[in-house]
Amino acid sequence: MSYTKELLQQTYSLSVEDIDATLTASGLPFDQPEYSDEEIQSRFDVIRQLIKLGKTYKQAAAHFQRQQKKSVEKAEFPPMNILEMLTHINLEYGIGLELTEAIEIMAACGLSPNQKEYRQLECDRFLEACDLIKEQGLTYKDVAAHFGINNNGTNPDSNAQYLTDQITNVAVTSEAGLAHLVDQVTEKRAEHVSGLVNQMYLKNVISKLASSQDEIKSFYAGLEERILDQIEGKSPIKAIMQGQWQITPLPSFSEKPMLLPDASESDTNTD
Incomplete structure (x- = not known):
């Protein structure tokens, strides 16, 4: 029809x-x-x-569009913590929630706010509860009855405090870890400071030397002259060349003449 x-x-x-x-x-x-x-x-x-x-x-159009979008979602999204789930619902369905309000809705639909993560079925349950309360105007008691939840004896305030404490602890732990990381990194970098100082010093020295080559040549030329003058005054080579070495005298001989044999002695011997 x-x-x-x-x-x-x-x-x-x-x-x-x-x-x-x-x-x-x-x-x-x-x-x-x-x-x-x-x-x-x-x-x-x-x-x-x-x-x-x-x-x-x-409002009816917005609700219908959310339901249509939900029905065509086939791929199961990964588990999310409570903050990720609230962000997802806000971005995808336009439902913005305060953390304390979300905890009360969770209690109404039978979810625990103390879970580390929520799977798709739990997120869908939470989303349905949000729609019933935020869009259709049902009370928390009505939503609990809708899901067959008995909330007698539950204390939403204690759940909110527990979750607040957990988030606070995570934040403090994260900040402590960040401070430790910064300290370690700066300590490692500080090990190179002495070498850096030396390198910068040498760099500046080389730069100054390169910019004053004429002064350096003049300095070393003067230094060369002073060194040669000092060596010249003490050099044995110069003394040799000037004949200042003392000649060693030869040994002296006796001036007494050598006696020859007498002629008579010579005749006697011949006889």
């Missing part, structure tokens, strides 16, 4: 303005000639139910 706008007016006893507003909120064009049973049941009727619950057309 298909529906025209005139048939919808008769079936639901609505004005043309209400028919157009309902069709627009459900994502259907209001100038379409006919609408199928599936379109009316899955879209038009959903908006009319929300309107009966006291929603405005704008």
Whole structure:
């Protein structure tokens, strides 16, 4: 069966303005000639139910869009902690929550605010509870009844305090870790300071030397002259060249003449 706008007016006893507003909120064009049973049941009727619950057309449209988006999400997202879950719901569905308010909603739908992470089914449960309270105006007691939760004996304030303490501890631990990291890094870098000072000193020395080559040449030329003068005054080579070495005298001989044998002695011996 298909529906025209005139048939919808008769079936639901609505004005043309209400028919157009309902069709627009459900994502259907209001100038379409006919609408199928599936379109009316899955879209038009959903908006009319929300309107009966006291929603405005704008609120009903926002709720319907969130439900549509949720129904087409097939890939399961990874587990999230409570802060990540609140951020996800705010970005994807436009529902902004304070932390204490989120804890109360969790208690109403049977979730513990003390969990480290929440899986998709738990996030979907929490999202449904948020929609019932924030969009449809149900009380926490009504939501608890909807999920079959008995909250007798629970204390939302204690849950909020527990979660606050946990977040505080995590923050303090993170800051302590950051301070330790900064201290370690700066200590390691400080080990290179002495070498850095030496390198910078040598760099500046080399720079100064390079910029005063003429002065350096003059300095070393004068230094060379002074060194040669001192060496010249003490050099044995110079003394040799000037004949200042003392000549060692030869050993002296006796001036007494050597006696020759007598002639008579010579004759006697010959006889």
